[in-house]
Amino acid sequence: MATRLAACETCRKAKxxxxxxxxxxxxxxxxxxICIYRTAPFKRRRTEKPSLRSPDPSPSFSPRRNPYPNPGYLGSSSHAAIFKHIASDDHSHNAPETEAPQSVGDNYMLLxxxxxxxxxxxxxxxxAMKELVTFWLAKGANLALAEPFVARCAExxxxxxxxxxxxxxxxxxxxxxxxxAKPLQFNEHSDLGTFSAQFLDHNARWETLGIFFAAVSRATIDIPFFPLLYTAEEDQYTLRRLVTKLSDFALEVSLSLDCLNDLQLIVQYENFIVHSYVDGDQSYHSWRKLGDVISSTFALGYHENLETKPGIPLFLMELRKTAFARIYSADKNIAIFLGRPPRMNKRFCHFQIPFDHQTPGQSSSNEWDPDSKPGYRADTRWSALCAFLKEEVWELLQDKHDAACGQxxxxIQRKAEEQWEALPAHFRLESSLKQCARSPFERDFLAHVRLTHLHVLFLLRLLLLNTLTEPDIPIIETAGQMLALVVExxxxxxxxTNSGTGLIWKVAYYGLPAAGILLLALLKQHPHAPGISRNKILQxxxxxxxxxQIGTIVKPGDPNYALLSKATSTIQRFLDSFHSDAGQPPLEAGHEEGSDDWAALLSQDLWDAEAGFWQSLADHPSLLALDPPLLSV
Incomplete structure (x- = not known):
């Protein structure tokens, strides 16, 4: 008698x-x-509605796991490095696998x-969510690290x-x-298509959903009006929170399997970026997410020289270098922004960045293909190169009183200038941004490249100041260029179009420090100098x-609103006093009551870019102290 076979659920439903x-x-x-066969297809189902606490048992699944923790990368100081030199027979590596039961915590997370x-x-x-992502991609935007997979995951x-x-x-x-729970397979002959097929269509994984919903979340930030999903800010915000929450669950369920891989690291990074938008750059939640990404980078061994690892196809090698470079850059930039120590020390990492524009064989990181096009890969290279110099500035800060500090x-300054000159000419913004006749993505890319270079010079010159309250001509000039570009x-x-960093990040990370230095220069009656226009600074x-203040770039309730509103309130007090009392002779700043105490309170900490700086600046005894030369045009 022939065995009766059940149809899969998709065919059964479609009859x-x-x-x-x-x-x-x-x-x-x-x-x-997804092709699903029920474990008991001919069993009559109960009529009551299933509960989340007692789900239908089909398809039953307990992931096969190693009952011991996955150690990940083990370096030269570990026990593994010693024991690998001890001869052992081949059978010792083929111990039978044991199946560990799925824990209650994992079941709860899955539910x-x-x-x-x-x-x-x-x-x-x-x-409609797929259409939103497609529209977002058509504008030239994408997820910086997951870029090769976003469109495929959406489809x-x-x-x-x-x-x-x-x-x-x-x-x-x-x-x-x-x-x-299935490992991602590849060899030296694998290509992007065969690699991607392991997590697309019927092979879709939680990581696939993690990438897709991270893209949906980012799209809701860049596209304020999409009638298929939202027309009001409240609906836009609700969708963003919901897809972010699902992206979180997708990541956590994947990580619970203890089988870290390239795809999970990509989802971790993009999930961190989403939280920097949703929770803010000052959020502890975002800070912890970045720490998790860094931990996974070390656990995978991507801080080691990837080119020495055998059997890795070129596309995957470049993807891993891109991951390292973006995570390394994020670590330095967030550390500076928050005034906290960086967590990825270059002494313990092999610094590596992807080739630009798929050009293998470059002899040095400063070497660029002259035909390179603006894109996330080029942004990754440039950001990592600048982050490397920022870490050197940070190290110099620890030895500021060393006699060789100036040398x-x-x-470092020479390296920064050499890096800038090594860029392809069409990557260097030498004119006003509004005069740059390029695509929206390319204009944003050029602006960010320029800001990152100026920021390295800014940090270096900030470090060399005798006191923060007395900025010198070089740092005022650099701050003026930074602020002018941010305003543009x-x-x-x-x-x-977002080419790697959002508008709010550019305003807070580059604009606020520049504005602070310029305000200090005006308050300290800095003499007029060539190349410094007071009218332009005030404008x-x-x-x-x-x-x-009018809410075009940030609104009450937005993650970074408190930081920006505090800073702009202080600047507004200065502008109000300047315009209302410009005709009155000012007091000498050095003789104002309490000015010495205020100067002592203002931190010289290079990495303190948070609201504390603006609180100290707002406590200046008199924002009316302007030297007559500052009033000239």
């Missing part, structure tokens, strides 16, 4: 013939959907992720969910988990304040 192929029938193979998935997809059409996810039973979300959540600073970016924001400060 189409199924060829019962395992693990994927031919119909699902061609459509790209939570499934519930958020159900809530999201019953409230928002998946096809794959949009075709996944075909079941509509009461517990469909549990069925898919388990299948996604089953796929996530070492000169070396603010005014031209509708004509720019830029006025525009900077106005754009923040």
């Amino acid at each position: 189409q013939a199924c060829d019962h192929g395992q693990p994927v029938c031919s119909r699902c193979q061609s459509s790209g959907g 939570q992720g499934a519930d958020v998935l159900r809530h999201l997809l019953t409230r928002y059409p998946l096809s 794959s996810v949009s075709q996944l969910f075909t079941l509509h039973d009461d517990n469909w979300h549990l069925v898919y959540a388990r299948r996604l988990l089953e796929n996530s 070492r600073a000169s070396i 970016i603010i005014l031209l924001r509708e004509q720019l 830029d400060l006025s525009v900077f304040v106005a754009e923040v």
Whole structure:
């Protein structure tokens, strides 16, 4: 008697013939959907609605795990480095695998992720979210590290969910988990297509959803109006929070399997970037997320020389270098922004960056292909090169009183200038941004390249000041250029596409320190110098304040609103006093009551760029202390 075979759920629901192929029938193979066979297909189901606490048991799955923690990369000081030199027979490496049961915590996390998935997809059409991502990509934006996979993941996810039973979300959540537990296979001949196929369509994993929903979250930030999903800010914010939450669950469920891989690291990085937008750059949550990404980088061994690892295809080698470079840069920039020590010390890392524009064989990191095009790869290279110099500035800060400090600073400055000159000519912004006739992405890219270079010089000159309250001519000139460019970016924001860093980050990270130095220069009656226009400084400060205060770039309730509003409030007090009392002779700043005490309170800490600086500046005994030369034009 022939055995009765059940159709997969997709064919059964569509009432189409199924060829019962395992693990994927031919119909699902061609459509790209998830092929699911129930474990008890002919068993009559109960009529009551299943509960999240007692889900339908099919398809049952307990991931096969190593009962011992996955050690990841083990370096030269570890026990593994010693024991690998001890001869052992081959059988010692083939110990039988043991299956560890799925923990209660993992089940709870899986149920939570499934519930958020159900809530999201019953409230928002998946096809509309795919259209949002497609529209966002068409503007030239993308996820910087996951760039090669975003469009593919969006297409794959949009075709996944075909079941509509009461517990469909549990069925898919388990299948996604089953796929996530499979190792990603590759060899030296693998290409991007074969590698990607392991987590697309019927092979979709939780990481696939993590990338897609990170892209949806980022798209809601860059696209303020999308009628298929939202027309009001409240709806936009609700969708952003929900897809961010699902991206979080996708990442946590993947990491719970203790099988860290390239795809999980990519999701970790993009999830950190999403949280920097959603929670703010000062959020402890974002800071912890970055720490997790750095920990995974070390656990995977990507701080070692990747080119010495055998059997890695070129595309994956470049992807790993890109991951290292972006994470290394993020560590330095966030450390500076928050005034905290960096966590990736270059002494313990092999500094490596991807080739620009797919050009293998470059002899040095400063060497660029003259035909390179603006893009995330080029942004990654440049940001990492500048981050390397920023770390050298940080190291110099620890030895500021060393007699050789000035000489070492000169070396860093020379390196910065050489890096700038080594850039392709079409990467160097030498004119006003508004005069740059390029695409929105390219204009933003050029502005960021210029700002990053100026920031290295700014930090170096800030370090060499005798006291922060008395800025010298070089740092005033650099700060003036930084602020002028940030103001241009603010005014031209509708004509720019995010090329790696968002508008708020540029305003807070580059604009605020520059504005602070310029305000200090005005308050300390700095003499007039060639190349420094007081009118231009006052104009830029006025525009900077106005754009923040009227809510065009940040609104109450936004993550970085408190920092920006505090700073602009202090600048506004100065501008008000300047315009209302410009005709009155000012007092000598050195004789103002309490001025010495104020100067002592203002921190010289190079890395303190938070609200504390602006609080100290706001406590200046008199914002009316202006020297007559400052009033001239």
